[in-house]
Amino acid sequence: MNPLLDIRELRLELQRTRKESVAVLDGLSLSVGKGETVGIVGESGCGKSVLSLSILGLQPNAMRITGGEIWYKEEYPLHDLKPRDIRRYRGSEIAMVFQDPMSSLNNGLTVGAQVTEMFRLHAGCSRAEAKERAIALFRKVGLARPEALLKEYPYQLSGGMRQRIMIAIAISCNPGLLIADEPTTALDVTIQAQILDLMRQIRDENDTAIMLISHDLGVIADMCDRIAVMYAGQIIEEGPVDAIFEEPRHPYTIGLLQSIPAPSKKQEKLFSIPGTVPGLAERQSLGCRFAPRCGMAVKHCYTEAPPLFGASPGHAARCWLLAERGGQADAIVS
Amino acid sequence: MNKKASFSLLLGIAFVALLLAVMLTSLFYTPYDANEMNIAERLQAPSAKHWLGTDNFGRDVLSRIMVGAQTAFLVGLLSAVIGLVFGFIIGTAAGYTGKWLDELLMRGIDGLLAFPGILLALLLVSIFKPSMSQTILAIGVLSIPSFARVVRSGVLQQKEAEYVKAAKGLGAGHLHLIFKQILPNMISPILTTAALSFSAAILIEAALSYLGLGVQPPDPSWGRMLNEAQSFIRKAPWFTLAPGLFIMVTVLGFNLLSDGIRDLRDTRQ
Ligand SMILES: Nc1ncnc2c1ncn2[C@@H]1O[C@H](COP(=O)(O)OP(=O)(O)OP(=O)(O)O)[C@@H](O)[C@H]1O
Ligand code: SF4
Ligand SMILES: [Mg+2]
Numbered sequence: 001m002n003p004l005l006d007i008r009e010l011r012l013e014l015q016r017t018r019k020e021s022v023a024v025l026d027g028l029s030l031s032v033g034k035g036e037t038v039g040i041v042g043e044s045g046c047g048k049s050v051l052s053l054s055i056l057g058l059q060p061n062a063m064r065i066t067g068g069e070i071w072y073k074e075e076y077p078l079h080d081l082k083p084r085d086i087r088r089y090r091g092s093e094i095a096m097v098f099q100d101p102m103s104s105l106n107n108g109l110t111v112g113a114q115v116t117e118m119f120r121l122h123a124g125c126s127r128a129e130a131k132e133r134a135i136a137l138f139r140k141v142g143l144a145r146p147e148a149l150l151k152e153y154p155y156q157l158s159g160g161m162r163q164r165i166m167i168a169i170a171i172s173c174n175p176g177l178l179i180a181d182e183p184t185t186a187l188d189v190t191i192q193a194q195i196l197d198l199m200r201q202i203r204d205e206n207d208t209a210i211m212l213i214s215h216d217l218g219v220i221a222d223m224c225d226r227i228a229v230m231y232a233g234q235i236i237e238e239g240p241v242d243a244i245f246e247e248p249r250h251p252y253t254i255g256l257l258q259s260i261p262a263p264s265k266k267q268e269k270l271f272s273i274p275g276t277v278p279g280l281a282e283r284q285s286l287g288c289r290f291a292p293r294c295g296m297a298v299k300h301c302y303t304e305a306p307p308l309f310g311a312s313p314g315h316a317a318r319c320w321l322l323a324e325r326g327g328q329a330d331a332i333v334s
Numbered sequence: 335m336n337k338k339a340s341f342s343l344l345l346g347i348a349f350v351a352l353l354l355a356v357m358l359t360s361l362f363y364t365p366y367d368a369n370e371m372n373i374a375e376r377l378q379a380p381s382a383k384h385w386l387g388t389d390n391f392g393r394d395v396l397s398r399i400m401v402g403a404q405t406a407f408l409v410g411l412l413s414a415v416i417g418l419v420f421g422f423i424i425g426t427a428a429g430y431t432g433k434w435l436d437e438l439l440m441r442g443i444d445g446l447l448a449f450p451g452i453l454l455a456l457l458l459v460s461i462f463k464p465s466m467s468q469t470i471l472a473i474g475v476l477s478i479p480s481f482a483r484v485v486r487s488g489v490l491q492q493k494e495a496e497y498v499k500a501a502k503g504l505g506a507g508h509l510h511l512i513f514k515q516i517l518p519n520m521i522s523p524i525l526t527t528a529a530l531s532f533s534a535a536i537l538i539e540a541a542l543s544y545l546g547l548g549v550q551p552p553d554p555s556w557g558r559m560l561n562e563a564q565s566f567i568r569k570a571p572w573f574t575l576a577p578g579l580f581i582m583v584t585v586l587g588f589n590l591l592s593d594g595i596r597d598l599r600d601t602r603q
């Protein structure tokens with residue numbers, strides 16, 4: 001299958017001082033197929049948000065793509081476009097939904113102004129036409145009394161409503177890819193489920209691909225076809241949902257899965273991976289970036305960075321164990 | 335709503351509305367011709383015939399005050415517009431682009447602010463011939479820094495805001511971000527500044543005209559009326575009091591208005 005989005009060996013550097021820069025993302029490859037939902041998980045600070053932002057050239061000012069490529073629909077080199085040109089893809093081809101629906105809408109503008117603006121921006125609609133379409137869209141994302149809603153200000157609405165509006169705005173131009181960076185983290189559980197249902201509905205109706213970033217492995221398991229596990233600016237394991245959950249190969253992934261609270265064994269102390277993520281500068285000198293925290297590290301791990309080893313079709317992990325022990329990582333941990 | 339907020343806002347609106355009414359009335363009606371002299375009736379005390387008395391040429395003080403309000407509003411409004419337009423451009427350029435341009439522009443603004451306002455105005459009007467338009471220009475230039483600062487800080491605050499990033503992520507360009515996302519949230523601080531600038535403009539205009547360097551005859555001005563009145567302060571105190579009072583009420587009114595708008599914003603957030 002031809003990928004919709006194809007990220008190849010992406011390297012993103014943060015300019016620390018005039019002379020010094022450090023890699024935030026390093027040799028990162030990831031592809032998303034048409035209509036596919038790919039989940040991205042990983043500890044805080046591993047670069048999930050920065051990755052999603054860099055796809056549309058929205059990375060923080062101090063960061064720059066210094067290597068690799070980002071292709072959209074195989075013919076548009078997003079990594080290589082001028083700011084003016086990349087803007088055309090934002091919202092119309094690739095749209096984003098952010099974590100906090102309380103701050104991603106502008107409180108100084110009515111909901112209507114913000115939604116209709118999207119149509120005017122991309123579709124060049126008239127004001128009246130844009131309003132019509134906004135109302136239809138609001139119905140579609142399950143917002144009641146859409147006409148009245150258009151005249152209200154975001155601060156008058158609940159978090160769930162605001163996130164529905166954000167999603168409505170994001171899908172307003174029928175994007176091929178929807179990037180959602182922790183879209184439900186700020187919402188309570190019932191609303192969370194509703195928003196996820198909405199995203200599923202959108203995916204099924206429009207064949208929209210989704211890149212879903214979340215800390216919640218339950219959400220990921222529920223929504224995604226494939227999972228990419230990130231650690232310290234790299235993808236350290238990638239594969240189909242079932243493979244990752246049932247046969248995780250990288251010690252970090254295994255630890256991550258063990259740290260999910262299981263509803264049945266409430267009393268047990270939760271497992272957590274010891275140590276912390278290495279700093280941006282520190283990473284470069286490590287062999288395997290997980291080595292200082294890895295229970296299975298051998299000498300070799302500290303000196304040489306492991307490449308991605310295939311485990312089964314479509315499933316790969318960046319760990320020497322796959323090369324040396326034929327993929328028995330899980331057995332050793334438990 | 336906050337009680338104090340509504341009080342200063344209401345009082346400010348009342349004062350300004352009163353002055354506006356006086357100014358508008360003067361456009362088509364004054365009790366006497368503001369420039370008509372009547373030596374026989376010079377320096378008369380307030381009476382039913384001349385509510386605010388007459389000046390040293392026998393001109394009706396009330397009529398002159400009323401026409402003087404036109405000058406005050408014209409100077410206040412136009413100089414605020416100059417300040418706003420240039421302040422907005424400078425503040426946005428500095429705040430939005432940041433880096434060296436910000437540094438450069440803000441240094442310039444600081445330099446402008448380092449001068450005491452009236453001194454700078456004096457300098458500007460003394461370079462050219464004193465006149466109404468010179469006065470407006472000078473005061474307008476003086477009010478650029480406060481607008482520029484307000485706009486810059488608003489832009490700085492908001493340019494990293496989530497909703498700006500979100501709009502950017504959905505394809506919004508720079509102009510859209512500035513005018514459609516950022517500006518709407520700055521209306522209130524801009525109005526606050528405009529009201530303050532208005533009152534400052536009226537004060538400076540009065541000061542310049544008092545010194546004979548501002549608005550020139552025959553354009554009437556409260557400042558020049560003060561100047562003319564000072565020689566008769568013993569004989570005809572009302573003549574000094576009237577323009578002084580009007581200057582005070584105007585300045586007070588716009589300051590209250592400015593406070594009121596600011597408090598309104600504070601309570602809403
Ligand atoms: N504006 C910025 N300037 C400099 N460094 C940044 C900036 N934003 C993020 N970083 C750095 O980039 C790295 C990746 O950050 P990112 O926000 O992508 O992490 P994340 O995986 O999204 O974490 P979280 O789960 O907490 O959202 C971190 O080391 C962070 O310190
Ligand atoms: S490569 Fe070595 S250190 Fe890294 S995860 Fe595998 S076993 Fe652990
Ligand atoms: Mg993040």
